[in-house]
Structures are given as C-alpha cells and as structure tokens.
Amino acid sequence: MDISAPLLVILLVAALALGCGLGYFFAQARAARAPGQEAHELAALQASAAAATARAGRLEEENNALIDRAKSDQDIMRALAPLAQQLDTMNRRVQGMQETQTAQSSQLHEQLNSAAVTQRELATETHSLRTALTSNSARGTWGEVELRRIVEAAGMLPHVDFSTQQKTSLVSTAGSDSRPDLTVHLPGGFHLAVDAKVPLSALLKAQDMTGEDQASRAARDKLLAEHAKAVRSHINELSKRNYPAEYPGSPNLTVMFMPAESLLSEALKADPSLLEDALGAGIAPTAPSSLLALLRSVATVWSSAKVTEEAQAIMGLGRTLVDRLNTVAGHLDSLGSALQRSVTAYNKTVGSIETRLLVTARAFESVDTSVAQPREIPSEKGQVRSFTAGELTIEGDSIGGA
Known part of the structure; x- marks a missing residue:
C-alpha cells in the first residue's frame, strides 16, 4: 500500500x-x-x-x-x-x-482449392480422353491431326511439299487407288508415303497397372508384349501395301508414324528386334521427334534442289546472253566491213574527181565558174574501231576489225 x-x-x-x-x-x-x-x-x-x-x-x-x-x-x-x-x-x-x-493463408487456401478443382477437371478430361481413345476412329483422327501438325512444324507447304489422302494414281501412272495418310513430294518427281498408326489398347491397360508385385509385373510385361505384337502387325500390313511400288524410282521406304513417343519406345523394349525387322521390310517406324527430323531433312533437300535449279537457270540465261552477244557482234562486223567499203569507195571517188574529172573541167577556162573540190576522208577518221574484249572475239581475232 x-x-x-x-x-x-x-x-x-x-x-x-x-x-x-x-x-x-x-x-x-x-x-x-x-x-x-x-x-x-x-x-x-x-x-x-x-x-x-x-x-x-x-x-x-x-x-x-x-x-x-x-x-x-x-x-x-x-x-x-x-x-x-x-x-x-x-x-x-x-x-x-x-x-x-x-x-x-487465405490466398494459399484459395489457390489450393483452385488447384484441387483443376486437378478434378484434369482427371475428368483425362478419363474422357482415355475413353475416347478406345475408339479406333478417334485414334485414327488423332494420328492424322498429329501428323499434319508435325508436317507443318517442319516448314512444309500443303499441295507443294506434301499432300494428304492423295490417291497414288494422281502422281504415278503405275499407281492404284491407294490412299496413304500423307504423300511427301521429293525433288525430281519422287514421293514418299507416310501412314499413321495408333496401337494403343494393350499399352493403356499396361499403364493402368501400378502394382509392383511379381504378378503385376508379369501381367504388365504380357500386355507390353501384346503391344509390340500389334505394332509388328501394322508393319506387316504396310509392307503388304507396298507403297514404293506405286512410285517408280522413289525410295523403297514407307514411313509408319505413331503419334506418341511411348508407343514406339515401349514396343522396342518388349521386342528389341522390331526395328531391324521393320527396316528390312522397307518400313520405318517413327515417333513425332524422328518424323520431324526426317521431314526437316526433306525440306533441306528441297531447298538445295531449288538453289541448284535456280543456278542452272542462271547458267542457261548466261549461255543465251553470250550467244546473242555473238550474234550482235557478227552484225556489227558486217556493218564495220560495209563502212570500210564505203570509205574506200568514197576515197576512190574523190581521187577520180581530182585526177580525171577536174582535169577535164579546167579545159573550160573561159567559163567563169569554180568547181568545188570534195575532201578526202583522213585515214584516222575513216578507220573502223574493232572489238578488243575477249568475250567478243572469235578464236583470237577481233570482230569488226579492218
């Protein structure tokens, strides 16, 4: 207190x-x-x-x-x-x-809620996509659309560098009514057929199996073997179609495009000899990355061919120009010769007037008239100039020289 x-x-x-x-x-x-x-x-x-x-x-x-x-x-x-x-x-x-x-914390909670909603939507869309890919028609459409995107990404122009769903009879007299998904036009009038294939059923089932026990691994290996077998079946089918025979002189190769890298890689893991057997049959299995590299190479060949063609055209124009210059030089040679003859005739006429005609005229001394005397053309003025450039000479002689 x-x-x-x-x-x-x-x-x-x-x-x-x-x-x-x-x-x-x-x-x-x-x-x-x-x-x-x-x-x-x-x-x-x-x-x-x-x-x-x-x-x-x-x-x-x-x-x-x-x-x-x-x-x-x-x-x-x-x-x-x-x-x-x-x-x-x-x-x-x-x-x-x-x-x-x-x-x-409030913002993080909102973001987590948004991420959860996005994840649910993604899961729904993924399930819808997997359901849609069970349809063969949907798979084919997916393969064709992906093929078109890769071709355009390679810088190739439609109807110029490639054509889609084009009959082989339109570009070859030996062609039939076969329709490859894509026809790549090569320089020199050659062609390369590309077909899209989507073997997906067994691979989807294998990816759905997430267990790591021995039974799950065995079942997954079996499904991957079925996937490799499906890929081999598509290779055999394309080999029987024999697209290269429809394009005489073209490369003996048909490109089989698969729109996902895993489609080819998983098949090669299950069957390592698949790629060698396919190439032996004239079939080149490709994924998006390898097809893009192939088409970029084709685009590069086209660029080189165009440069070569333009160079040849320029050389042809040069030869034509030289020929026409030679023709003009020949005409100038004729003109120079004619001018030389004219000068010679003129000088002879002047000499005749001075030595003969004027002598007679002087006899009329009673006539109070003077006679004009024409002048002779000096030799330095009457000389016709000849060509000295090497491009306008023939066998070392100047064109148009006296």
Missing part, C-alpha cells in the same frame, strides 16, 4: 488534533471526577498518547520507506522505458506479421 507524503502529514495533524481533543476532554472529566480516578485516567491517556506517538513514528517510517521505494520504482521505470518501447514496436510487428500470415 503506497501512502503519499501529503496524506501522511494530514494523518499526523488529525492524530494531534485528536490527541488534544482527548486531552481536553479528559481534563474536563478529571476536573469533575475524584482525584484517584483522575490519576488513573491520566495514566491511561498518557499511555494512549505514547501509543499514538509510536504509531505515528511507525507510520512515518513506513511513509519514508514507501517514498524511497517509489523513487526506486521510478528509476526502474525510466530504465525500462526503452525496453518497453522496443517491446511495443515488436508487438506491432508481430501483429502485422500475423495479419500478413492470415492473408497469405
């Missing part, structure tokens, strides 16, 4: 006033009472006053102790003020972090 100094002074004053009052009261009472009783009451009053004085002393000591304690507490509070300020700052930061964590 803390008692301030003013309160303590008031209490002391009240105690003194009470003591005085009691003294006065007892003095009056003593005056009215017997002498023995008065002495007894005076002793009691003195004892009470002494007790009050002792009590006041104790109160003063307690008050001093409380004052010292208050001063000590104030010193401690002043010392702890920076710490309290830091604790308040830390408290505000912790509250801010809690609010941020709450907001982040």
Whole structure:
C-alpha cells in the first residue's frame, strides 16, 4: 500500500488534533471526577498518547520507506522505458506479421482449392480422353491431326511439299487407288508415303497397372508384349501395301508414324528386334521427334534442289546472253566491213574527181565558174574501231576489225 507524503502529514495533524481533543476532554472529566480516578485516567491517556506517538513514528517510517521505494520504482521505470518501447514496436510487428500470415493463408487456401478443382477437371478430361481413345476412329483422327501438325512444324507447304489422302494414281501412272495418310513430294518427281498408326489398347491397360508385385509385373510385361505384337502387325500390313511400288524410282521406304513417343519406345523394349525387322521390310517406324527430323531433312533437300535449279537457270540465261552477244557482234562486223567499203569507195571517188574529172573541167577556162573540190576522208577518221574484249572475239581475232 503506497501512502503519499501529503496524506501522511494530514494523518499526523488529525492524530494531534485528536490527541488534544482527548486531552481536553479528559481534563474536563478529571476536573469533575475524584482525584484517584483522575490519576488513573491520566495514566491511561498518557499511555494512549505514547501509543499514538509510536504509531505515528511507525507510520512515518513506513511513509519514508514507501517514498524511497517509489523513487526506486521510478528509476526502474525510466530504465525500462526503452525496453518497453522496443517491446511495443515488436508487438506491432508481430501483429502485422500475423495479419500478413492470415492473408497469405487465405490466398494459399484459395489457390489450393483452385488447384484441387483443376486437378478434378484434369482427371475428368483425362478419363474422357482415355475413353475416347478406345475408339479406333478417334485414334485414327488423332494420328492424322498429329501428323499434319508435325508436317507443318517442319516448314512444309500443303499441295507443294506434301499432300494428304492423295490417291497414288494422281502422281504415278503405275499407281492404284491407294490412299496413304500423307504423300511427301521429293525433288525430281519422287514421293514418299507416310501412314499413321495408333496401337494403343494393350499399352493403356499396361499403364493402368501400378502394382509392383511379381504378378503385376508379369501381367504388365504380357500386355507390353501384346503391344509390340500389334505394332509388328501394322508393319506387316504396310509392307503388304507396298507403297514404293506405286512410285517408280522413289525410295523403297514407307514411313509408319505413331503419334506418341511411348508407343514406339515401349514396343522396342518388349521386342528389341522390331526395328531391324521393320527396316528390312522397307518400313520405318517413327515417333513425332524422328518424323520431324526426317521431314526437316526433306525440306533441306528441297531447298538445295531449288538453289541448284535456280543456278542452272542462271547458267542457261548466261549461255543465251553470250550467244546473242555473238550474234550482235557478227552484225556489227558486217556493218564495220560495209563502212570500210564505203570509205574506200568514197576515197576512190574523190581521187577520180581530182585526177580525171577536174582535169577535164579546167579545159573550160573561159567559163567563169569554180568547181568545188570534195575532201578526202583522213585515214584516222575513216578507220573502223574493232572489238578488243575477249568475250567478243572469235578464236583470237577481233570482230569488226579492218
């Protein structure tokens, strides 16, 4: 219990006033009472006053102790003020972090809910896709669409570098009405047939089996063997169609396209001799990556062929230009010869006039008329210039020379 100094002074004053009052009261009472009783009451009053004085002393000591304690507490509070300020700052930061964590937790919860919804939708779409791929027509459409995308990604143009579902009879007189899924046109009028195949039933069943016990592995290996057998069956079917025979002079090869890498890789794992047997039969099994590389090679061959064709055309134009330059040079040679003959005839005419005609004319001295004398063409002006360029000379002789 803390008692301030003013309160303590008031209490002391009240105690003194009470003591005085009691003294006065007892003095009056003593005056009215017997002498023995008065002495007894005076002793009691003195004892009470002494007790009050002792009590006041104790109160003063307690008050001093409380004052010292208050001063000590104030010193401690002043010392702890920076710490309290830091604790308040830390408290505000912790509250801010809690609010941020709450907001982040809410966002994370929303994102997890969205991911869960997306996962459920993906699972539904995947199940729908797997259900759709159980249909042979859907598989065929998937293979053809994927084949078209890869061909376009290779930079090939439709109806120029390739054709889809084109009868072999349209590009070969020996062709029948066979329709490969894709006909790749090669330089030189050659062609390459590409067929899309999607053996998927056994592979889907094998992928559905996730167990790792011996029975599950044996069943999965059996299904993969069935998948390899289905791939071999498609290879034998394409070999019987013999597309290369429809394109005389073309490569003896038919490309069998499978629209997923796993279709070919799993079959080769189950039957390692499958690829060698297929190539021996003239069939090249390809996945999207290998087909893209093949078509890029074809596109590169086309580019080289076009460059070669353009170079040959330029060489032909050069030969034609040289031939025509030779023809023009021949005409200029004839013109130069004619000019030389004209100059010679002119000079002969001038000489005849000067040596014969003017001699006769001078006999008419009586005629007061002067006869104009034509001038002879100097040799440096009458000389016809000949060609000196090597491209316009024939066997070392200049064309148009005198």
